[in-house]
Amino acid sequence: MPATLKTDAIVLRSIRYGEADRVLHLYTPAHGRLSAIAKGSRRAHSRFGGRLEPFFRLTTILHEGRSELRTVTSAATLAGHPRLREHAGSLDAAARACDAVGRLFETEDPHPGVYHLLANELALLDDDPAGATLSNQLAFRLKLLLAAGLAPALDACASCGEQADLVAFSPAAGGIVCGACEAASFALDPAAYSFMVGALGASLAAAPAAPMRALRQVERAITELAEHHAQVRLRAAGSVLSAPG
């Protein structure tokens, strides 16, 4: 391994450490999720300024010393996403998106698609903080599952291959199932099915809308798929902060 790594990165998390340092969780295009320490970065006069806060997209130089943690030696801003920071809803959506990435992709295995997807989601939230809807967040998570090789099977019954009467979703089988294979599944509205097909087939910005009941079913499908096949517990996609009423 080289002693110095220059890489673009999105700050997923920033954890206070010691007197004045932070430990960062970074998501990178070619090195997956990395942790790095930024020494002195909590001092007001740190040369890092505020750019090691979550949701900054940066070009960083990381030094690989003897310890397991890399050290951030330089960071230049690619995108600071100032507008998404002005609204509770978009801030919360960004935090949940970063959290989902960190949980589903916690190793250094490269998933450049995930990096670009997250960069895209943060840019969307920054362009239009009102776009921090449940359907946006679920479309994002479906695409994350796709990148993780966990996309739900939607073409035919995931148990028997039947193409008609697809009425339920089975996390164990990994997709929709027919009326005859309903065991260990939950009912899925046609609107939830079309949402999943639509979201996986369109860009994030063009994610379809769906009624709340269907979105809750989609969320359940995503959460249980991740739990069943990746042993990952995702936090709720819906925000307690921006939930209507």
Next chain:
Amino acid sequence: MSTNAPPIQRLISELAKLPGIGTRTAQRLAFHILRADDVDANGLADAIREVKERIGLCEECFNLADGPRCRICLDERRDTAILCVVEEPGDVIPIERTHEFPGRYHVLGGALSPIDGIDPDDLKITELYERVAHSEVKEVVLATNPTTTGEATALHIADGLRERSPAVTVTRLASGLPVGADLEYADEVTLSRALAGRRPA
């Protein structure tokens, strides 16, 4: 495994639980305490015991207090029309040191962080809404940290106060460049806020 006698090992592992203290520092501190005379060592133990017995949270503002209410809430000269909201008791101290803030405080006990499982119910937010609604408070100054979680907390509270107490003015600490900092090192978010908040020179 450790070759220390169990009481020493116990002290080392207790010290190592403190923030920023690793095992080696804990060991150094433990041996220092062992060498110290009885008065000093017992003084430390007593101080820890006393602080745990006597210091609690102020029932009004949730700052640290050695009685039911903290010194600031007991001080009649403080302006009751203005309330400053901070994350932790430790955040009161630097604001008090400026001698610029005449009002009282409300200590939340942390910042919202849904990914760490810290939701509004985990902080003294409902208590803040109640306090503002049932008092003569005219202005609430949100002085949470200018971090992502601090900002999320401030935005959440600002929305909540606007809804519940529309007559109350809600302000946020100005955000800008630290005195003595170098423009060259300022991040773009800080710099654009500093520009947005510029004032007549």
